[in-house]
Amino acid sequence: MKTMERISPKAYRSEGFAGKYMELVRREMIPYQYKVLRDEAENTERSGVFSNFINAGRALRGEKAEPFYGMVFQDSDAAKWIEAAAYSLAANPDSKLMEEADELIDLIAAAQDEDGYLDTRFTISDKEKRWTNLLEAHELYCAGHMMEAACAYYEATGKRKLLDVMEKNAEHIYRRFIEDKAEGYPGHPEIELALMKMYRAAGNPHCLELAKHFIDCRGADPRYYEKEKEKRDWTVWGNNPVDYEYQQSGKPVREQTEAAGHAVRAVYLYTGMADLASETDDKELFAACRRLWESIVNKRMYITGGIGSVVQGEAFSVDYDLPSDTAYSETCAAIGLMFFASRMLENDVNGEYGDVMEQAFYNTVLGGIQLDGKRFFYVNPLESIPGISGKSPTHRHALTTRPGWYACACCPPNASRLISSLGQYAYGEKEKTVFCNLYAAGEVTFSNGMKLRCETEYPYDFNISYSVSGEGVLAVRIPHWSGKCEINKNGAVISPEIKKGYAYIPVSHRDMVMLSLDGTPRYAYPSEKIPALSGKAALCRGPLVYCFEGADNGGDVISLSVDPAEAVRVCEYDEAFLGGTQKLIARGYKREPQNGLYSCAAPKKTPCEIYAVPYSLWGNRGENQMRVWMEIC
């Protein structure tokens, strides 16, 4: 039974900080990606997405078709774009955008085979290869993304065409894997969480059954991918079918205890598991989710909410292996962690999940995006040193500035759809209770009739006010980092019940609730078990992890150390600086240059002020040194 229900994409009208990013998505990212998908964007690699659907339609009609172009999962770019467009349309009606989406949906519908199969890679040609390479071919992954798009577009616009296409596709998959008992499970999990959405949007119980099937049969026969490989004579990338850890297939998911392998695959899988657990009240499955969650947040997560610390396999490493400079910490993995956290909240209203959701969002997810919305980090290191980062063989992936849209463009559209649906993470509801998981300014309308108007300059101010319409309980998360926290109702301090990190405040019509969190800058200290961080500290304020960039510190960050005994000053909010932000000024020391590579003379240190900016904004001023974790002097 769900402890919290998701709100409709139409329920939230954003303002403030969230509104600014949603606007960036609407104005820049969605239109730009549209051009990319149509191969009309300048200075960008060919995408081929539109033409693939056109050619698949032609192939089905027996017309001459050009060959498929792009990665095997190219179709998913269309899906993520439609999903982002849908969320944007839910908040901001836009007839041109809707026309563009409808046109693409028409192409998609025309590319669906009679039996419901939909994947341009194996429709334009190679029809005989369908379903023969679950390990690599991403058919179920692409189906999953398109199902998510279908649900979002239906919920946002009421238009059923894509939902019908994907319900037909789900039935095709159901026949194959349930009725015809075909073996196998997705190489890249995604469809599990998507089928849960389909189950709710289309009300089709086959979708629930199929989600449960894929989750339960995963790893039950770890040798499935080997057997599959023996039967086929082709490969996509030559993936090793016995790399069980990479694809989370070594044992049944209910028995898995460590978050391992490809980080995006892992958290997408766990998201589906947690959704199924709450939907079907499956305590055993939730316990497995909880173990995996603890493995992540207690041993394998960066302070920025980034996960997957090694480039090899874009994967989780062993416990406490969290290097800053060679971090992989993919933007998509942080997005997936937010998915997972949101589904955990639906099993158990616990502030810990909201805390992590916020941590990933404000730091790694937003850090993936250049201020102009046109360049993106896939890899989000916590330290960047020009000359080494991006250059050393161990740091090649750790670029010093955001590159433009990639051909393999998983992260930018994933960020678009996450940001444009932020309301669904920020708010939730359950009967008479409305939940505020994140502090997102704007208006929310709940299905129980309540409305909230949230006003705040968060994360730069720590007063959050809620004006209530209707009657019920307002449940607000109290973040773990807030040293003190005051709650006012209609001007009077109150002491509401606080349970697992949420304050439960009974409210009536026209009540004004004000939450005052502690925005004092604070240093965070790593577990002594993380060797890479011994003796270091990171500067934080609210949900924001700060970083130290060369641009603010005379070009040099690596010879600086911080003194946590000294108070940190908060600068005025500056609208003109890095798109609007607040610098922090710490005190510490600057080491003077040494003679030689190693010297017997202790370096001289001069006290100095050290400037910090939010981590999410690093790399917006060209290549320069950046460090999150600083030596303590």
Next chain:
Amino acid sequence: MKTMERISPKAYRSEGFAGKYMELVRREMIPYQYKVLRDEAENTERSGVFSNFINAGRALRGEKAEPFYGMVFQDSDAAKWIEAAAYSLAANPDSKLMEEADELIDLIAAAQDEDGYLDTRFTISDKEKRWTNLLEAHELYCAGHMMEAACAYYEATGKRKLLDVMEKNAEHIYRRFIEDKAEGYPGHPEIELALMKMYRAAGNPHCLELAKHFIDCRGADPRYYEKEKEKRDWTVWGNNPVDYEYQQSGKPVREQTEAAGHAVRAVYLYTGMADLASETDDKELFAACRRLWESIVNKRMYITGGIGSVVQGEAFSVDYDLPSDTAYSETCAAIGLMFFASRMLENDVNGEYGDVMEQAFYNTVLGGIQLDGKRFFYVNPLESIPGISGKSPTHRHALTTRPGWYACACCPPNASRLISSLGQYAYGEKEKTVFCNLYAAGEVTFSNGMKLRCETEYPYDFNISYSVSGEGVLAVRIPHWSGKCEINKNGAVISPEIKKGYAYIPVSHRDMVMLSLDGTPRYAYPSEKIPALSGKAALCRGPLVYCFEGADNGGDVISLSVDPAEAVRVCEYDEAFLGGTQKLIARGYKREPQNGLYSCAAPKKTPCEIYAVPYSLWGNRGENQMRVWMEIC
């Protein structure tokens, strides 16, 4: 013109610290490797070296031969063993060992083709592949090692058989590359330095000409390996011929300015270059050597004298990329750096070269060897954390304990030959001057008639006394790390001329010279340009870098920090501890365990004593934490 000449392998009789290691080589490593080469060692992978030579001889005689076994450079194991055996025989006559060596030399001679070609890989079969793959096939590399063995065996025993074989082989190579003008140069440099030895031992000017040829044509046509690859239809490992940096072939060596690529290849090449420069008084070539030397010691060397910081290509990384935990720092590369340093001394008597030679020897070279002489590190990280080291995808190469003899056994026999010829690095001569580069106890006889008897417990005591027979100048290196230094002659303090790190002391028969160096433990501080070492310090004493191991510190090193303001205590020398050593006791702090992965509470620190042992002795007590660079509290 050489500023310093090498002494004969027979000139030095070792005692003390060096003697102990030379004894370990003689008693354990040489006999053990002999069994390995004959495939008679237990629990060791097949070597096939003896049988390869036997089978090559059979093939040449038209008898039935078994296939070649092992790596393409398998023959070089025989060469390194003979070279080590030769040096050992020079100091310790041993008729059984000489018989074993003679028997192997007979097999080698019988495996040489009529035209002088010698390489079992392309003699047992595949004769048509000879000289078609200089990039990978290691024919010139194996020839180089065998030439070094031939010179050493001749110098140690006066026996010419192997020297004659290798002179014939050198003539074969001379005909091919000089007379017949075949294109190309060695994929793995080695023969250059070996030809310089051959030139001196056999007095054959073709060897000098050939060394100069290979050095000067290297990189003159960077596309050579590509053209070679186009002509052949086979490969060893599929090496990329355009990876110019890896094989130092991107431009002529005289134009190279950065130490780059495979570290062993690089320093072997530079060694040959420096030897040629001093032999032929080639100032331009020496200037290139000096630039490459500075690139290493000023920007790309670990404090342990280790080089090659990345596992990818076992190679140098970019400047200042010197991570401790993922270091490659191959034992063979440190040995090669000693070669290079010794040849630089022959161009320019400068204490800097001796300092680095000593740094590499006492730390990385000796650190490669288990105390029992039976297990070896190839990779010498400066930090080892069980659970991460050897396990994380980025740390797989960084094993926590020394494994046994590998099939690809480059490092153990390389260490054997280096240690058993240590006298040639420790001492040098030039006309009436004798040089003490390292402080190696024992007796040395110089070709100018002078004799020295050196008594010292160095590196655990810092008084070094020399008893002189004969008359001349005693030139003793004064290490850069010695804060103060006193020199006594016959009981009176003297102030001799000190020039570029060497004290020049005129001596007469029966003079007693005593050098008193400063053995006060000291902290070393890294350049602020090394990001991985910000805010850290390493504890050193004399030439020894110390490390902190869990075994001496309650299992936990990563929560310790040192306080360099506190004096470090030196423990009594303990013969029973780690084969005889001295612990150091530093003062610092232990951080108490934190709650959670990241915490807002500053960790509590308790003052404590922290025990350190020489880095070269780490990993002799099973898997445990080890750290060289410690946080400063």
